[in-house]
């Protein structure tokens with residue numbers, strides 16, 4: 001039988017996504033909302049939010065940056081910026097008994113799922129119609145987050161994977177070497193998306209010396225990164241890594257936030273991170289002239305994060321752009337492929 005090719009593509013900025021990959025989701029979300037599918041977290045009582053005036057514990061200008069101390073489920077619904085946020089990046093506690101400053105990271109599973117749905121809802125409510133939400137989450141809760149975002153009517157643009165090569169040794173199963181980076185939007189046909197800001201070298205350019213890619217008039221030898229992210233500076237932040245902020249757990253590398261922020265926001269846009277930790281999101285946001293709001297439960301964490309956000313700043317600005325993720329060395333032109 002002759003091969004049937006898919007000729008239906010969306011080409012925002014010239015980069016192709018098969019149209020069906022996005023379009024089927026709206027119908028699926030409608031059916032999901034109408035269905036009776038229940039997740040464990042649906043059985044637990046939701047968080048009750050008291051209406052109150054919230055004030056940042058730390059703030060600075062140029063660009064406006066605010067850090068609130070408290071539970072993000074209480075702070076976000078009381079922000080004056082509801083509906084005006086362009087990008088949310090959330091890296092929640094994973095419920096893995098991590099000894100955070102003050103947050104207790106060991107809830108019964110149903111409570112943890114309810115907590116997850118409640119903070120997701122608070123994030124969706126602050127987002128503008130063009131906004132995007134990214135969630136950093138490991139295997140054990142990724143499916144529930146995807147289901148909840150879909151039933152709230154959001155559309156998945158990418159299910160990216162952050163791959164690191166310094167997993168903890170175990171011999172009972174394959175070693176964990178990834179976390180999911182879920183990218184959802186309210187409106188896939190009207191979203192902030194800057195592919196040109198995050199280009200990297202294509203394998204054709206980096207390995208195969210392909211003359212055709214170098215002859216392109218637009219962005220010769222470059223492409224939008226693939227959806228599995230790894231490479232220099234992409235490892236877990238630990239040991240003597242110069243980015244490392246001692247006392248913080250699960251710090252995300254600056255390059256990860258840089259890619260998300262450059263691709264999904266513009267200069268002056270407003271970014272929210274409900275789980276500040278060491279302050280990676282606001283640190284990178286400031287370096288790229290984005291406004292940001294972050295919330296942190298632990299006072300000590302907040303103080304230390306603010307030192308970084310307002311003082312130390314970003315250490316690897318620009319390192320996520322223009323490099324290569326090619327596996328394998330450049331081949332000589334005489335090498336047979």
Ligand SMILES: C[S@@+](CC[C@H](N)C(=O)[O-])C[C@H]1O[C@@H](n2cnc3c(N)ncnc32)[C@H](O)[C@@H]1O
Nearest residue numbers: 071072091103250251252275277278280296297
């Ligand atoms: C996984 S860490 C975030 C790490 C951060 N992405 C970074 O790069 O440093 C989660 C953080 O969220 C904080 N946290 C936990 N529950 C919270 C809540 N309900 N509201 C606000 N912050 C919370 C914890 O204290 C911890 O600092």
